[in-house]
Amino acid sequence: MSITAVCPGSFDPITNGHLDVIERGANRLDRLVVLCSRNPGKQPMLDAPERLELVETCTAHLPNVEVASFDGLLVEWCNARGIDLAVKGLRAVSDFEAEMQMAQMNAHLGGVETLFITTRPVYSYLSSSLVKEIARFGGDISDFVPPVVARRLADR
Numbered sequence: 001m002s003i004t005a006v007c008p009g010s011f012d013p014i015t016n017g018h019l020d021v022i023e024r025g026a027n028r029l030d031r032l033v034v035l036c037s038r039n040p041g042k043q044p045m046l047d048a049p050e051r052l053e054l055v056e057t058c059t060a061h062l063p064n065v066e067v068a069s070f071d072g073l074l075v076e077w078c079n080a081r082g083i084d085l086a087v088k089g090l091r092a093v094s095d096f097e098a099e100m101q102m103a104q105m106n107a108h109l110g111g112v113e114t115l116f117i118t119t120r121p122v123y124s125y126l127s128s129s130l131v132k133e134i135a136r137f138g139g140d141i142s143d144f145v146p147p148v149v150a151r152r153l154a155d156r
């Protein structure tokens with residue numbers, strides 16, 4: 001049986017923590033689609049095409065990873081493609097409540113189950129929000145994002 005999963009997120013921007021979860025998920029699946037989605041609770045810094053382009057560039061070395069973008073309900077995107085598994089990263093207990101709520105809602109709404117991968121401890125304090133804040137104040141983000149992302153944020 002071939003297993004395909006979706007890895008949804010805002011990816012504003014993609015970080016080394018995201019990439020770690022994507023790589024470890026992809027290593028254990030036949031196919032993983034990274035889906036650049038919209039989180040209605042967040043105002044993105046990068047527009048959708050730019051987030052998609054950066055995710056594509058940063059995952060180009062992973063042969064069983066595809067990238068797509070969608071502005072709508074995750075379960076609609078999944079159901080339209082026959083995908084019933086989502087892969088998400090869990091950093092800390094603080095992530096758990098919201099992630100469990102989304103997982104249960106996605107299971108209820110569209111039969112999409114969620115598989116959580118715990119982040120490696122080295123990335124447990126990393127977030128796109130902190131990366132953007134550090135970059136805005138001119139700080140060094142090179143330990144936290146791929147070079148192409150660091151350059152893009154520095155250009156802004």
Ligand code: PNS
Pocket residue numbers: 008009010011037038039040042072073074075101102103105106
């Ligand atoms: O990287 P994020 O911001 O934590 O990702 C959250 C995201 C984009 C995966 C979530 O907001 C989402 O699934 N958005 C799509 C709209 C949707 O399906 N909302 C209902 C979730 S139960």
